[in-house]
Amino acid sequence: MSGLLPFAAALDQLLTGVEPLPAETLPLDACAGRVLAEDVSARLTQPPFAAAAMDGYAIRWTDLHRPWQVVGESAAGHGWPGTLGAGEAVRIFTGAPVPAGADVIVVQEEVARTGETARLTGEGPPRIGAHIRPQGQDFAAGERLLAAGTRLSAAHLGLAAAGGHGTLAVVRRPRVTLIATGDELVLPGATPGPGQIVSSNPAMLTALLRAAGAEVYDPGLIPDNRAALAAALTAAEADLIITIGGASVGDHDLVVPVLKELGAALDFWKIALRPGKPLLAGRLGGTRVLGLPGNPVSAFVTALLFAVPLVSRLAGRAHDLPLETLPVAAPLPANGARRDHLRARRTPAGAEPFARQDSALLSLLAQAELLIIREAHAPAAPAGTPVTCIALDMFHSVF
Secondary structure, eight states: OTTOEEHHHHHHHHHTTOOOOOEEEEEGGGOTTOBBSSOEEOSSOBSSSOEESSSEEEEOGGGTTSOEEEEEEEBTTBOOOSBOOTTEEEEEOTTOBOOBTOOEEEEGGGEEEETTEEEEOSSOOSSTTTTEEOTTSSBOTTOEEEOTTOBOOHHHHHHHHHTTOSEEEEEOOOEEEEEEBOTTEEOTTSOOOTTOEEOOHHHHHHHHHHHTTOEEEOOOOBOSOHHHHHHHHHHOOSSEEEEESOOSSSTTOOHHHHHHHTTOEEEEEOEEEESOOSOEEEEETTEEEEEEOSSHHHHHHHIIIIIHHHHHHHTTOOOOOOEEEEEBSSOBOOOOSSEEEEEEEEETTEEEEOSOOOTTOHHHHHHOSEEEEEOTTOOOBOTTOEEEEEEHHHHHHHO
């Protein structure tokens, strides 16, 4: 295994110097899931006036236990313009401005009213200021509402809207071009001819990369032809080009030689990883390039370990995968010189690796809830030994 770059060194080399992409300004309804590029401060005070928290009557606390003369009404969007005097009350509704002079609201269930005269019939409010939301209770103009780097949720967008913002500056989504190569491939939904198989990787990787924050472009299947591959590579307008297949050393594996012909600089090629040894990384001009293996499980694992962190960092997101320590449910043999990733399921006894780990078995990948990480040269692990796992079920549900 001499000459194979260790996993940690390869990932560190890939991510060194990677910064979030420049910002773009978008309307709020296009910002969900995006990452803020700059702090957001309130342009408004919320609420902008003292507001009623309940339906009832606005009065002066000192008048609580005497009859009141109802002199007007305050509704949301239609406040009462006067100043409350001694013995006076204003009928008020939730969200309406509290009249000047009033300092408490009596809820309507504790008031008896005859014509324009009203009085307290219940226990009344517990204190002065009860059932009134003070001006600026939520936030004041100039206050920081959201910090740069925040990944925007629905609640964040509501807060920004209330603070007076109709647009936000967010980190631009990384543009990723997927290039799947192979004469043997046909598009999903087509019937394969003799010696052909369906191209399943682009659909799988597109979903994975979009979940990490990317915009993904797929130009279609590229044949095993130098000119066609070179044309696809040079036509890509992307922050990251991901090739799928063709990165090994066979006569029909053209990715590396074509990249070299185009003047690409390769940072590494082949790493101490299982599945996924024939992984390459480099640059073609100003565009990053990742070359993934063609076997579906190898493509998925290398994309998860390398493409997802890279795209996440470009998108301004945290890029740590969800890890979990569980007892292994069955004994594991000693590992070799490559870091391994075993597909597994959750059981009451812990992480149970599947008996078959072939890198072409998509059915088992679809069933996998975990990837058990076996570091290079890890000793044999009896059942019950704690093992570190990538929690695929958590990744798919929250990433």
